[in-house]
Amino acid sequence: MGFFSYLLDIAFPPRCVVCDDFGSWWCKKCSTKCEFSLxxxxxxCNHANHVEGCNRKSALDGLVAAGFYHDPGLRKVIHSIKYRGGTVIAPVVAEYIRVWRGARLDVWPWAGLPDLAIQPLIGAPKSIRNRGFDQACLLTGIVKERIVPWAHIADILVRKESLTTQAALGHGLMRHANISGVFYVKPGIRIPKNILLVDDVVTTGATMQEAARVLKAAGVEKVFGLALAVGS
Ligand SMILES: [Zn+2]
Ligand SMILES: [Zn+2]
Structure with a gap:
């Protein structure tokens, strides 16, 4: 621990963002209570078992999530990453990801594929400006470190400024309509064969689907998604 973070710990002692107890930004008691998506x-359809009538075409070739967004603890952690600055919480999230990795029952959907790059599902430029960082980029660093250390981090996706933020629009059709055409791939850049998109939450999946669609149109063969939480 550096001297600066030592001073920070004295000035702002770590308190669990879920239960408020002192000692850690996400205490063991609370993090072990979160149910994993195994x-x-x-x-x-974003479910482990298909929901009835699942036949929507998907631009994604696979999807995994560590936990569930309806879990109040994980929801609080994700909110804290977004709105309180992620750097102090990053180490405890990395530990959560490490434990999830060990508990999973399936092989990764991208197992055995060569030339895999990790691409953050970048947020809206306006929210990145407001917060000063992008939580998808923060999570991408953790995913590289804990899950695919052999993959490289890509920076080929650009997100245009949208008139209305996703949060203001809510879920459903409006959200879907809003997202169409919001991404493009940087011109003149090497396109990796396979891409793993990383985001904090997948709800309808519309944003991730749109990014995958654009990446495939640019020549990416397979696109996968990884989120910290799935659900609404
Ligand atoms: Zn706690
Ligand atoms: Zn399905």
């Missing part, structure tokens, strides 16, 4: 998810 199986690969359907990239169309």
């Amino acid at each position: 199986k690969n998810l359907c990239p169309s």
